[in-house]
Amino acid sequence: MTAPTLLDRFARQVADHPDAVALRHTGTSLTYRELDEWAGRLAARLAAKGTGPGSLVALAADRGPAAVAGVLAVLKTGAAYLGLDPATPVRRQRRMIEEAGPHVVLAEPGLDRFPTLDVPRVRLVPLTEGPLHPGPAREPDEDDLFHIVYTSGTTGNPKGVRISRRSVRNRLEWMWRDHPFTEGAVLAVQKSVALVASPWELLGGLLQGVPSVVLGSDEVLDPALFAAAVAREAITHLYVTPQLLAGLLEESAALAGGHQPVLVTSGADALPVSVVRRFREVWPAATLLNLYGMTETASNVGAYDTAALPDDAERVPVGRAVAGAVLSVRDRLGRRLPAGAPGEVWVSGPPLALGYLGGDDGDRFTTDASGTRHYRTGDRGRLLPDGALEITGRTDNQVKVRGYRVELEEVESTLRKAPGVTDAGAYADREEGETRIVACVTAGEELDVPALRAHLRDRLPDYMLPARVEQVPRLPLGTNGKLDRAALRDVVASTRARRGSDFAPADATEAAVAALWRELLGAPPATADENFFDAGGHSLLAVRLAGRLEATAGRRVPLRRILGAPTVRGIAAVCHEVRKEARG
Template sequence: MTQTVDSTTARQASRRSRPRSPTAPALAGARRQDAARQGSARAAPPTLVDLFAAQVAARPRAVALSLGPAHLSYAELDERAETLAARLAAMGAGPGAIVGLCLPRSLDLIVALVAILKSGAAYLPLDPAYPGERLAFMVEDADAAIIVASEHADWLPPGRQRLDPHQAEGSKATPSPTRRAAAANDLAYVIYTSGSTGKPKGVAIEHTAVTRLFSATQGWFGFRSSDVWTLFHSVSFDFSVWEIWGALLHGGRLVIVPESTTRDPAAFLRLLAEEGVTVLNQTPSAFAALDRADQDRGGRDRLSLRLVIFGGEALDPRRLAGWYQRRGEHAHLINMYGITETTVHVTYRPLSPIDTQQRSSLIGRPIPDLALLLLDGETMRPVARGEIGEIFVAGAGLARGYLNRPELNAARFVPHPDEPGARLYRSGDLARQVDEDDYEYLGRADQQVKIRGFRVELGEIETALMAHPAIRQAAVLLRSDDGNERLVAYLLSDGAERPSPAALKAHLGETLPAHMVPAAFVFLPDLPLTVNGKLDRAALPAPGRTRPETAAPYAAPRNALERRFAEAVAEIFQIDIVGIDDNFFDLGGNSLLVAELHRRLVRDLPWFGLVDLYRFPNVRALAGHLTPQKPGVLGSLAAARERGLRSRGLPAPCPESASLGGSHD
């Protein structure tokens, strides 16, 4: 068993090699000096396009993008992007415009993204997996007149122009006399995050906010042209900004991870080894699945990782103990706290094995051109060291603001109390300062949560639930009772027949992306209240171990293979029984739980394929598909069970009790 050490001792040992953070006055003075130097040395700071062009000139033949065997050099990427940019400019794209980007993971996705910036416009990522109603809202709210999409989009609002990136191939880029490049203070992108009012809100980020992120952190990371990065995250998640431009601004190679591989930790582990990835960026949840895959492989894969950077959600350092035991400190592990409104990252915290002996989510110190203030949310005065305060962020990384949300901008981008004319971003996150160079993240002060790296306003889900005619009241929580984080909805019906979980999921799926759809639905006679008459979220019960109500009536497993599948699913969801017609995803399954189910089953069935669960999402369909393909499946499973019993000193079952009978209707 790992010995637990005093948290103060662990922090002191961990930070011995860490440089000190500048004080707030010194930071303010440094910002003024930097601004003065920049103003005298050059009138026009570089944009993302400028810095990318420098890499094209320096390394034209180096590989910039790869996806399996396909790849593009820096010169090829630049040429294709320039051709598409000319088409976009001819359609009206330019500084001040926002262009929608709705493409699947592909080389074309990055070509189009670079092309939009080359045209002078900002890109609006539109994940093709999102519901059409949500995509249409974002397009209208951002006033995006042009959408880059390879397929017809029936959700596209009227009056919008759609450009297929393949339509521009073969044509020559003709310089336009009216085309103007973006300036550093022009928008680079708008990313929509969940909104507490029931509608997502667009965060507008300028070029300079991104370029300074890399210049301010280069001394820590030393990114170089030999680095290989992965695009693991959706471009609708701002972690992708760090992945894409971390590679392209330093002459590195960006490996685009196929969607299916992001769902399969074992396949992703193989990709990391085969591609020689050196810089890996992960949410703690995704890395936990990768770590389990590496554990199953015994750490045998030869990895080239030099940096593993965490972000997107709170990190429990204890979960890294196994990785350190297998992999040592060959790769530097770093925790970074960040917010979309402050351009991806705010703080930097290098980790070491001793950190795994404490549970605190330590986020380190702010990036040099940012300041992190802990204030009392009511008085706006600093809290003392060791006391809990709300995180406010100041400095060069702040977003321009939210699109079309003046009231929200006034509430979240507030005047700096000590620097006239400067702004603070009010995060809603809580933390305490544990020493001069370290802060401990403590969670949210409101209803906002993070799940698998996505920021989610629980109020948005509740609003969508109450739009269902049979739901009178709703409350949503993020729970982790069984170690797997999941959203749980607590509902009061209006007296009519209760809708099934499948019907509620279908209703929510019309407006919400998949990561915002609860995994479980609990109907209650009343919602618990505090003595003040407010919802008592702490009193909401954990979902029971009984099988949840589903669209399909219960049907028992009929043979050993179906029983093994049903048992594995029941173990994952901590419920008593699972029927062979119960849909894994209706029970609350997601991509991480798919990986966990695969991990459990592959011990008995080494040939079990992860992709099968997406095609055959219930026990009956999956077993029926596999048995004809693998005639020896049932016998192999029986033998595996017999070996397992004998290994534990238990008698093997007699032939009668080991019968694998049953039909596959």
Template sequence: MSDTLHAAFVEQAVKNPDAPAVYSDAGVLTYDELNERSRALAERLVADGAGPGVPVGICVERTPDLVVGILAILRTGACYLPLDPNYPSERLAFMVRDSGTRMLLTTPASRAGCPAGPTVVVLGETVTTEPGERPVPVVPDDTAYIIYTSGSTGRPKGVALHHPGCVAMLAEMDRLFEGRDLSGVSAASSVCFDMSVMEIFAALCRGGAVVLVESAVHLPDSRYADRITHLNVVPSVMNSLLDAGSLPPNVRTVVFGGEPLRRKLVDRAYRETGADRVYNAYGPTEGTVFCSVELVPEDESDEPTIGPPSPGVRAYVLDENLRQLPAGVSGELYIGGVGLAHGYVNRPRTTAERFVPDPFLDGERMYRTGDVVAFTEDGALRFGGRADHQVKLRGFRIELEEVEARLTGCPEVREAAAAVRGGRLIGYVVPEGDARERVWSDAALQSAITGRLSTQLPDHMVPATVVFLAALPLAPGGKLDRSALPEPPAPASSGGPMAAPSTATEIALAEIWGELLDLEPAGIDVHAAFYDLGGDSLLLIRLARLMTRRFDRRVRVPDLFSFRDISSLAGWLDDDSGAAREAVTSARLRAGTRRAALRGRAAPSGR
């Protein structure tokens, strides 16, 4: 096994130059083409200042250029900072500023949304260099990439992962999967999610192909869905794919991760797909993608565990005094080993709090995961939930405190809390001042709050709905009692007189909404928000896909945060004037919706 994340790819390119390396709706690259393009781009990046210890941002849509850019950055010895073009501009700017990134790789299509400040290198511009890459030394402990996760302080924090941990992760993939399993690996995770590292490099380091997909829900629309043999997926997304009967036909292996996995879904995966092996994987970002993996057998009654610790991973189940607990007794999981991250970028205090000395191995560290687990008698780990206020929602790690900090930052909000109810992220708000008197009848206030958050947070962190309270429930000690936060109201209409779909566009939209929400189209109020009628972020992705197909116009999830009901969506779709669309967006979401307006203005020609 090679000693860097990218070196095994170069070896495969020499062995199999004509084999397909990347499939996407935007084109196909062979290993030789990917090798030469990334080599030439690396030469240019080195000339512009990239090198060991230098973080280089990459803000690129999901085309082969994304893989070209990541490989090029790694070949310079630098580490890459993934920036999803669909993330709010404010969050992207924070990640660039916080990580000290001074160079950014992008494309003409994504350049307008890139943060200001770093030197910008545009992919697609002519790059010609003589063959024969200048070797760039990579110190074994060099950082390979930085992934930003939700932060309990209200600020996301960057996790710095190094090459040895990545190489160990790839060795584990090599142990678990045959080459034919990885001949077509679906790459549907956002580059800001660490699963993307495995999806790209597990294939390229074994001579397989990466199949780039916009998201897992878009799998049915991929031109190359039949090339996919390996699928990494969150359980809730798999349920959605199976419900729609839209799983790729040639999948051999399925790896679940990001959420607790239940036996019922395992049985369904075996029964309704062609997969012959189903795995359950666990791992925080701080542990380099996976720390444990279980092959879940077919036709068993036991609920899946998250497997035994992977080779090279130390796992301890400890009590509050850092004493090891026997099998069957639950405690907090601490992990150590080669995959352990350097720590958090520019966060020495937080790093010291979470990465602590290993009391069982002198000179080593271990990471406090915050997950509650217990060892089984045969050495596997059984997941039991969280010890803190972090949640996992559709595979994304969310610190509720970060959502609460953003809610409290809204001028209309005095106090706020957040919780997951019924698989949806719910915001709870005690309004401030004048807003407190009108929230009970003013749905526009809820739209203003969630609209403002959509300019600051990724879509998965924006509450599905906001519940207004006179006061937050408190425990006897005066702290927030999350368990007493009420269930959100049942899905309802906008609260005013029913306004049925009337125009051709409204009727077409109501038919799509009715299909997704199991409602009669004629009975849908055109002023009721999608979330308020029972929608969630998974259905929102399907809604964007169905609208794109029905109206022959690219619709993205951020557009659906800008135009939340059928009335505003129909007005946006019917209006061909970019300026008018911007005015509609600004009016509906008020001063806090700069990003939403930009998304609406760019939608006709965007991704």
């Protein structure tokens, strides 16, 4: 008997529970029938533009029901999609579009940023009239493309990973089988449609009759709003990064009511032991899984139940293989290593992606003498005596920033293309439990750092932007003629030691803002009018700043007001205003 397809599962839910709530978002809801009809009408319009099996749809959508309807519409035509996140710089999106070559663009209003792309368009808007698509003329093969996901590349450009329908279905069925939804389950949807892990959130609950709550961008950025949404919506299932989980736990601990999720999965970065211990204190009845995976393996291939973590543990293992994957630790010649021996982690089995767009698989995807295909992860690890896998580092210059993969070579390549820059190097520091990129540049004359940052913001996503950019006399090289990243830290330290700050606060409020600025960014503001984001700030640091300003302003400072005036002078003025408003 043939296993039901993802569309079969959705059709079954529509037939059995047409009036049940499928999605909730900002106080509104969509039933299964409403969502099915919306997706069906979108699919009909896509099909009228020639979309079908073998086609690729550029799907530009923000977090919300439209993203879910868009994915379902693409599935109904039998096509695949390239997810585009509105937060990604337009230049980067256009490069993806040029390389992937979509046949049609399905975009929410204002998100079609490709005026020179000569392909048909379909607007991703609510539809209540028009024909419904009957379904693809043929069911795509399991090895046909499901979606393309872009990730950071060592060549200086992002690289697209081609992920099959088999791999996505395999990931969903593993969770449904090993961690079935409980009665009253509610799933949180908070990931961008451009991420490899998004199919679980977009479809994982939907295809099992579990209502999904689509969180807004503000709720995802602000842990206080996120925690409030989890409690208000009685969310039971969450998939978050360790950084987001840490903030969520602190905010949830302060809330009255005591709602606890049933299952929380953490992935995309190393899960600190301290976060596991805090989880046990705040949500003792919930299960926390530490997941392991990457874009090239269609999300997760390892899982570890943190309830088993010993009290004296120094690291949280990523556990045993799941979803049919095979995990092994190998030496540089590809030979399997015994338990306890450190080496590179290899993955094989159904989760593996089809490869990179353009076929440039390099030495990452490899086939051994037995004909088995593997992905070489670049992660250093070892197998523990109980068979669980522990990750201990990297074999290359890849780092994780807020759960996103960053190749330092791509940051360096982008810097070298900036006006006036003659060379560039970068390294990663760990501060307050967060990875931050430090970039160094050389130039013939004094560079305009704000202009350089603007150049980067136009080309790199927020998480790839350096927290610090330093102009240095030269880049240190090793005996092999390559950049010496360890020595680069010493060059930065000596450069910063020689540079002072001319900033003098006008009052106690500016002094308090400046102190927080230094705490978060690692350096004092240069002037009262320096831009927080030009100094290395990003959205999550702005959220953290807003939370810590409560002691100065007398109550919580809204994030949007900081974003509207992101300087010491401007933030201090906001604090004065909030204090005055609090007094009535």
